[in-house]
Amino acid sequence: xxxxxxxxxxxxxxxxxxxxxxxxxxxxxxxxxxxxxxxxxxxxxxxxxxxxxxxxxxxxxxxxxxxxxxxxxxxxxxxxxxxxxxxxxxxxxxxxxxxxxxxxxxxxxxxxxx
Amino acid sequence: xxxxxxxxxxxxxxxxxxxxxxxxxxxxxxxxxxxxxxxxxxxxxxxxxxxxxxxxxxxxxxxxxxxxxxxxxxxxxxxxxxxxxxxxxxxxxxxxxxxxxxxxxxxxxxxxxxxxx
Numbered sequence: 001x002x003x004x005x006x007x008x009x010x011x012x013x014x015x016x017x018x019x020x021x022x023x024x025x026x027x028x029x030x031x032x033x034x035x036x037x038x039x040x041x042x043x044x045x046x047x048x049x050x051x052x053x054x055x056x057x058x059x060x061x062x063x064x065x066x067x068x069x070x071x072x073x074x075x076x077x078x079x080x081x082x083x084x085x086x087x088x089x090x091x092x093x094x095x096x097x098x099x100x101x102x103x104x105x106x107x108x109x110x111x112x113x114x
Numbered sequence: 115x116x117x118x119x120x121x122x123x124x125x126x127x128x129x130x131x132x133x134x135x136x137x138x139x140x141x142x143x144x145x146x147x148x149x150x151x152x153x154x155x156x157x158x159x160x161x162x163x164x165x166x167x168x169x170x171x172x173x174x175x176x177x178x179x180x181x182x183x184x185x186x187x188x189x190x191x192x193x194x195x196x197x198x199x200x201x202x203x204x205x206x207x208x209x210x211x212x213x214x215x216x217x218x219x220x221x222x223x224x225x226x227x228x229x230x231x
Contacts, residue, residue, distance in 0.1 A: 004157065009155060036222070041123070041224055042224050043118055043207075043209075043221070043222035043223045043224045043225070044207070044209075044222035045222075046219060090158070092158075100146070100148070100163070100211060100218065100220070101160060101163075102148075102158075102160060102220070103157070103160075104150075104157040104158040104159075105157055106155060106156050106157045107157075
């Protein structure tokens, strides 16, 4: 089975600073990769996903992530944090032959300081 | 985007009682829905895949008699936690699948927090 590791359960950045949320997966076969964001009392919202093609994926709200096969990583970045980015972020993977079975990381709560 | 609702958003019950959680797709039809549970500071774990009009498919280690899933219509799936015990206290999240030519996508509900006393 897959495992997904998100390093840092809490990350705090200043407004305008770079956001970097880390995600590593365990599969030897590159899976499909996702980042979701969850605001309080709301469902998970898809930020971006990688399936095939270009390894640098751009998502909503200025976020992007890069798939690095050699590092089995899919870290999420945003050049300049905004107060509205404060939320919990989940990395997830699914297997190419079972797309709908998701394995989630434990989540990273992003705090943005004014 | 597509909206998925869950009801209730939180519930507290006594040990031994049963609790039903509803998951609805509000503006689309979903033949497939998923149920997850999340313990504090842990990952979302897939419990079962719910298909409209057929029996749910449970993940290994999930008791199907304990967690009853009914997907009776294209917009509603229910999860019933039978004879709930304190160890069943958790955050339960559903998602609904939209399949399209550009790729499948899961849309998630806001979750239901269950506390069993």
